[in-house]
Amino acid sequence: MPVDSVWPIAGAEGVARAFEDAAGRLETVDGELTFDLSGVRKVDVAGLRAMSALAAKAADGKVKIALKGVNVDVYKALKLVGLTTAFLFPV
Amino acid sequence: MADHAPLSEDRIAYLEGLVSQARTAAAVFSQYTQDDVDRIVKPMVLAGLEQAQYLASLAIEETRLGVLEDKAIKNMVATEFVYNYVKDKRTVGVINEFPERGILEIAEPIGVIFSVLPVTNPTSTALFKCIMAIKTRNTAIFGPHPRAAKCCAEAVRIMYETAVKNGAPEGVFTCLDTPTIEDNRYLMHHKDVRLIDATGGPGAVKAAYSSGKPAMGVGAGNTPVYLEKSADVDMAVVDIITSKTFDNGTICASEQTVVIDDGIYDATLEKFAELGAHICNPEEAAILSQTVIDPETGFMRPIAVGQAAATIAQYIGLKVKPGTKLLIAPIAGVGRGHPLSVEKLFPVLAVYRARSREEAFKTCVDVNHLGGIGHTAVVFSSNEEVIRKFGEVMNAGRIIVNSPGSIGALGGVYNDMVPTFSFGCGTGGGNSTMDNVNIYHYLNVKRVARRTQAHMWFRVPNQIYFNMNAIENIRQFPSRSTMIITNPPLERLGHVDTVRRYLPPDTAVHVLVIPDAEPEAKVVREGVEALNAYKVDQIIALGGGSVIDAAKIMKLQYEAPSADLEELAAPFLDIRKRVVQYPTEKVHHARLIAAATTSGTGSEVTPFAVLIDKEAGRKITLADYSLTPDVAIVDPQFVMTMPKGLTADTGIDCLVHALEAGVSIHSSPYTEANAMQAIRLTFRYLPTAYAQPDNVEARSMMHNAACIAALAFSNASVGVNHALAHAFGARFGVPHGRANALMLPHVIAYNASVPSKFMPSPNQRAYVAHKKYALIADLLGLGGETVEEKVNHLIAAVEALLDRLDVPRSIADLGIAREEFQQALPGLAKVAFDDPSWRSNPRMPLATELVELFERAWHGRRAGGQ
Ligand SMILES: NC(=O)c1ccc[n+]([C@@H]2O[C@H](COP(=O)([O-])OP(=O)(O)OC[C@H]3O[C@@H](n4cnc5c(N)ncnc54)[C@H](O)[C@@H]3O)[C@@H](O)[C@H]2O)c1
Numbered sequence: 020m021p022v023d024s025v026w027p028i029a030g031a032e033g034v035a036r037a038f039e040d041a042a043g044r045l046e047t048v049d050g051e052l053t054f055d056l057s058g059v060r061k062v063d064v065a066g067l068r069a070m071s072a073l074a075a076k077a078a079d080g081k082v083k084i085a086l087k088g089v090n091v092d093v094y095k096a097l098k099l100v101g102l103t104t105a106f107l108f109p110v
Numbered sequence: 111m112a113d114h115a116p117l118s119e120d121r122i123a124y125l126e127g128l129v130s131q132a133r134t135a136a137a138v139f140s141q142y143t144q145d146d147v148d149r150i151v152k153p154m155v156l157a158g159l160e161q162a163q164y165l166a167s168l169a170i171e172e173t174r175l176g177v178l179e180d181k182a183i184k185n186m187v188a189t190e191f192v193y194n195y196v197k198d199k200r201t202v203g204v205i206n207e208f209p210e211r212g213i214l215e216i217a218e219p220i221g222v223i224f225s226v227l228p229v230t231n232p233t234s235t236a237l238f239k240c241i242m243a244i245k246t247r248n249t250a251i252f253g254p255h256p257r258a259a260k261c262c263a264e265a266v267r268i269m270y271e272t273a274v275k276n277g278a279p280e281g282v283f284t285c286l287d288t289p290t291i292e293d294n295r296y297l298m299h300h301k302d303v304r305l306i307d308a309t310g311g312p313g314a315v316k317a318a319y320s321s322g323k324p325a326m327g328v329g330a331g332n333t334p335v336y337l338e339k340s341a342d343v344d345m346a347v348v349d350i351i352t353s354k355t356f357d358n359g360t361i362c363a364s365e366q367t368v369v370i371d372d373g374i375y376d377a378t379l380e381k382f383a384e385l386g387a388h389i390c391n392p393e394e395a396a397i398l399s400q401t402v403i404d405p406e407t408g409f410m411r412p413i414a415v416g417q418a419a420a421t422i423a424q425y426i427g428l429k430v431k432p433g434t435k436l437l438i439a440p441i442a443g444v445g446r447g448h449p450l451s452v453e454k455l456f457p458v459l460a461v462y463r464a465r466s467r468e469e470a471f472k473t474c475v476d477v478n479h480l481g482g483i484g485h486t487a488v489v490f491s492s493n494e495e496v497i498r499k500f501g502e503v504m505n506a507g508r509i510i511v512n513s514p515g516s517i518g519a520l521g522g523v524y525n526d527m528v529p530t531f532s533f534g535c536g537t538g539g540g541n542s543t544m545d546n547v548n549i550y551h552y553l554n555v556k557r558v559a560r561r562t563q564a565h566m567w568f569r570v571p572n573q574i575y576f577n578m579n580a581i582e583n584i585r586q587f588p589s590r591s592t593m594i595i596t597n598p599p600l601e602r603l604g605h606v607d608t609v610r611r612y613l614p615p616d617t618a619v620h621v622l623v624i625p626d627a628e629p630e631a632k633v634v635r636e637g638v639e640a641l642n643a644y645k646v647d648q649i650i651a652l653g654g655g656s657v658i659d660a661a662k663i664m665k666l667q668y669e670a671p672s673a674d675l676e677e678l679a680a681p682f683l684d685i686r687k688r689v690v691q692y693p694t695e696k697v698h699h700a701r702l703i704a705a706a707t708t709s710g711t712g713s714e715v716t717p718f719a720v721l722i723d724k725e726a727g728r729k730i731t732l733a734d735y736s737l738t739p740d741v742a743i744v745d746p747q748f749v750m751t752m753p754k755g756l757t758a759d760t761g762i763d764c765l766v767h768a769l770e771a772g773v774s775i776h777s778s779p780y781t782e783a784n785a786m787q788a789i790r791l792t793f794r795y796l797p798t799a800y801a802q803p804d805n806v807e808a809r810s811m812m813h814n815a816a817c818i819a820a821l822a823f824s825n826a827s828v829g830v831n832h833a834l835a836h837a838f839g840a841r842f843g844v845p846h847g848r849a850n851a852l853m854l855p856h857v858i859a860y861n862a863s864v865p866s867k868f869m870p871s872p873n874q875r876a877y878v879a880h881k882k883y884a885l886i887a888d889l890l891g892l893g894g895e896t897v898e899e900k901v902n903h904l905i906a907a908v909e910a911l912l913d914r915l916d917v918p919r920s921i922a923d924l925g926i927a928r929e930e931f932q933q934a935l936p937g938l939a940k941v942a943f944d945d946p947s948w949r950s951n952p953r954m955p956l957a958t959e960l961v962e963l964f965e966r967a968w969h970g971r972r973a974g975g976q
Pocket residue numbers: 597599600603626627628629653654655656657659707708710711712713716717718719720748749750751752753756760
């Protein structure tokens with residue numbers, strides 16, 4: 020996996036933008052798409068919606084989406100909306 | 111389902127959208143801190159206060175019931191009073207800490223709540239529930255009563271906009287636009303709705319509970335009021351009028367029937383009339399009841415709900431004075447035959463003349479049970495006894511004393527109850543709670559429970575005298591009348607005379623010689639008679655375990671004649687939590703001095719006593735620290751006469767006590783110190799005491815060892831070795847020590863290996879027995895490098911000791927036939943399994959393992975260990 024395909028995200032507001040962006044370019048991605056969420060303390064409604072939309076778009080399995088550096092509070096929020104199975108969480 | 115119109119696809123999509131939005135918001139909300147939440151709540155409360163009048167007017171306009179001013183007050187209570195209650199409460203993260211109990215309480219939000227709003231208190235309930243939801247990080251979808259949809263939606267909008275502006279997640283509240291019963295059903299059954307909070311009529315509440323979801327439904331009321339003769343009537347009348355006319359009686363906690371003591375009845379009605387109530391004559395009352403109560407159903411007519419007294423009077427053609435606040439109708443009973451005795455959510459009040467307190471209470475019970483179970487009841491009285499009795503007989507979550515029922519039940523205004531707009535009615539009202547519903551019903555409270563160390567103890571007699579001639583010490587104890595209890599062989603050996611010599615000259619001395627056998631109930635009974643006959647104030651038990659045990663039980667029954675031995679022998683798991691308590695009230699007091707003549711049981715210091723019930727063929731074991739002798743005498747002069755067999759048997763018993771207490775799950779540093787020393791002394795002195803019965807030093811040290819081992823097992827208990835020995839000894843008539851010897855090497859090996867089942871043992875790590883045995887091996891200087899080697903050396907040393915004592919080393923050695931043993935085996939295992947001794951064993955024995963241990967004892971020797 021080339022390093023430049025890791026998308027670092029800063030702050031709650033950055034999440035929605037990054038995932039919406041990615042959704043727009045999903046066709047161009049090959050294999051795996053990785054987001055680095057280590058700079059994200061909490062995720063907001065827009066962010067969760069964007070993540071959910073991207074997950075739905077990638078549901079055919081051609082592109083795997085990995086979330087790096089997700090803190091446990093954000094992980095639990097993803098769990099509450101049933102999104103943890105839609106992403107990979109590399110350790 | 112079939113009897114309801116199906117929802118359109120569009121409607122389903124709309125409802126799904128609401129849930130999805132609420133679920134996402136709940137997920138986001140779960141990340142918020144207490145500060146985040148508190149920063150949102152305050153501006154919401156201020157917005158609610160600011161809009162209180164406006165929302166009240168919307169409610170009046172839409173529902174056409176209630177009183178504007180009162181609705182505004184309700185909106186203010188729902189915001190200001192609720193805020194006052196919640197503002198400093200922790201609802202996020204750790205909400206409570208109990209360090210002394212090792213407990214932390216942590217809040218977990220619920221998620222999406224579907225919340226039904228009533229027509230009677232629409233905006234106030236909406237404000238209240240919005241504040242509760244935010245304070246607890248929950249999201250809510252509101253389903254208002256169709257006749258209050260607009261005002262509720264507006265209240266929710268105001269709360270929502272303020273909340274989101276101050277940081278709440280988008281979608282935290284939504285309100286159904288055109289609510290229908292079908293919408294409610296759909297949402298109540300939705301998998302992502304986590305709780306239903308139904309404040310509304312019986313239909314909504316029933317639907318909520320039928321959904322199969324966790325639900326809070328709060329029920330209808332029918333508030334009885336007892337106006338007792340000691341009451342302040344002036345105050346009571348004002349309070350009742352205030353309450354019953356508040357928002358035109360729409361609060362379901364408001365007064366419905368006032369039961370008035372005969373002596374103050376007329377004066378009370380006069381007062382009511384003076385302050386603006388119209389007292390109906392019988393004809394008027396009849397018309398009233400026919401019009402406001404539906405004769406078909408027996409319930410109030412919705413058209414009257416929330417209407418003013420004057421409006422109702424006009425409607426039924428009743429002539430009343432201008433400004434009439436309340437219509438009062440006397441009733442002669444409660445039930446279907448007396449229509450006005452039911453709930454009336456409008457300013458119509460029934461009154462009942464009670465000829466006695468008894469009749470008053472019964473009438474209030476009748477009203478309470480006529481559709482108002484669990485809700486609210488009111489009493490006016492200055493008689494504390496009346497108030498308490500009323501509280502006992504009313505089944506009501508809120509029993510309001512000397513104050514208005516409706517405003518009183520809301521909490522926080524007239525009393526210190528929790529402010530609410532949802533009154534739980536308990537199971538009687540078909541509800542899951544009887545509380546004033548509040549933030550704690552909107553939280554899952556998780557408890558983090560740390561491992562706590564149970565308090566332990568080390569309880570022994572406070573006086574133990576030991577070494578040669580220790581018996582001399584009895585001189586110091588004043589006594590008018592002393593009973594020496596012993597048995598025939600010991601009397602013959604002259605030990606009683608020795609004791610007598612040291613008793614003060616002014617003590618009257620009596621001797622009770624009991625049969626040479628384990629104590630029986632009959633012997634104890636006769637002994638107690640003798641103690642009574644001589645008004646004994648001191649008992650000296652001179653003998654082995656049998657005599658000392660007999661004396662302990664005699665003392666118990668002499669001091670507390672009502673003590674029931676059967677009951678006192680009831681099983682228990684933890685002596686501090688036992689169900690049966692030993693008597694503390696005593697009719698006599700007698701000092702018990704135990705002078706041991708064997709070196710094994712240690713009964714002179716233990717809190718145990720064993721009684722044989724020959725008829726039932728069983729032993730009754732009594733255990734309580736109150737049985738412990740007051741003074742123990744460990745004087746070796748009494749054991750010099752022990753025959754060799756008894757020396758061996760009792761010496762082995764002593765060793766097993768120490769080894770089992772040493773590895774017991776109830777052991778402590780205190781018991782371990784004693785156990786270790788007893789083991790060391792036994793290994794060192796038992797062979798000599800056995801081989802050279804006249805060796806004073808060996809006898810003396812073994813006598814100490816038995817007592818010291820008993821100090822350990824009195825507090826740490828014994829183990830599976832005793833369970834096996836009890837079962838085997840009883841079945842084959844083998845002395846206790848010998849039976850113990852057969853099991854001992856196998857039990858050590860068993861306890862030292864990894865348990866197939868661990869024993870719950872909060873005070874220690876579950877699996878340390880092997881290390882403790884290794885420590886004992888080190889103490890005895892047995893050598894070995896690894897724990898396993900050391901354990902094997904200990905087993906070998908135990909076997910060598912047993913060999914030197916000439917005791918049988920296998921069940922086969924006892925001359926028991928294999929077939930007989932095999933036949934007995936299932937029964938033996940069962941009895942051993944039922945024996946309480948193993949409950950302190952470090953390894954929890956499986957029934958199959960008990961069989962296996964008996965089998966090993968059959969074969970005997972561990973062939974040099976394993
Ligand atoms: N209370 C406890 O803590 C406790 C613990 C274990 C066992 N017990 C009970 O103790 C009893 C067994 O007690 P024990 O082992 O001391 O035996 P024991 O008291 O039954 O005495 C055994 C025999 O030895 C005789 N004897 C005692 N001392 C003697 C002496 N110095 N010289 C010559 N003969 C002597 C007795 O007269 C008796 O015949 C059983 O009833 C058992 O249930 C009690």
